[in-house]
Amino acid sequence: MNAPEPAGVPVPAVGPGDPAPDFTLPDTHGTPVHLGDLRGQATLVVFYPFAFSGICTSELCELRDNIEDFETAGVRLLAVSTDPVFALKAWQEAEGFGFDLLSDFWPHGAVARSFGVFDDESGHALRGSFLVDADGIVRWSVLSPRARPRDLEGYRQALAEI
Template identity: 65%
Template sequence: MSPQVGEPAPDFTLDDTHGTPVSLSGLRGTPVVLVFVPFAFSGTCTGELCELRDNLEAFQAAGVHLAVISCDPKFALRAWAEKEGYAFDLLSDFWPHGEAARAYGVFDEASGHALRGSFLVDAEGVLRWSVVNPRGQARPLSAYREALASL
């Protein structure tokens, strides 16, 4: 079950593409958009993240930290980030496998990957917006823009 808007966002600590631990609580004081994706290098995920990459200034202008979370290992995420030029955090939820995705209610137990869930956490750590899309359905950039405008 996903956390509800108005509730504290579940904390986590995950490694970035270089093995540096990043925790949600460590980002407190800054709003954060968490973007869960199923697989590195897949077509829909790459399309979504390239759109975010190309519109990163919208997040920066709003003072929002963008973090993408996948159950892929950090080495795959690093290769993906280098290939596509992603300048935002890619965090590995590889082990314990899918623990952060489970906390946000977006882990698919049958296939072992995260669903397409996005969450806006305010500077105090409270969930302010979320969207979870079914398999194969990309999240529109307009949804992120609306969420950022609500800050």
């Protein structure tokens, strides 16, 4: 189920019922994380524009502070931006994120593009989230307007349905 989209917000290329595009991206240690290797458990893929920016920090801190909701549901959290690995590592250390931050830096935004949440004009990922089930199928997605954070309650409702 897709969350309702406000007027003027683009719809991602991938939505409920679609297979999630497979990808491999480096984490903050440079270790490749391959979505296909995570089959067998649900995964939440959260795209965000920039590390260290205000809304992105508040969104990811809210996820960090409520990580037990995802762990209880058996959902692995992957947060993806077009920032380089070194910036993500510094941000993860500064904020104490206990989940994976992945770098879609090069080829720049390729994974965000595959999900339909890359903004070519500004060169960064939009605020798109995709709940992928254990079989690799997207079960829920949302795309928020630029200056509006995603709602934690929307995540909780999606977790209750998987």
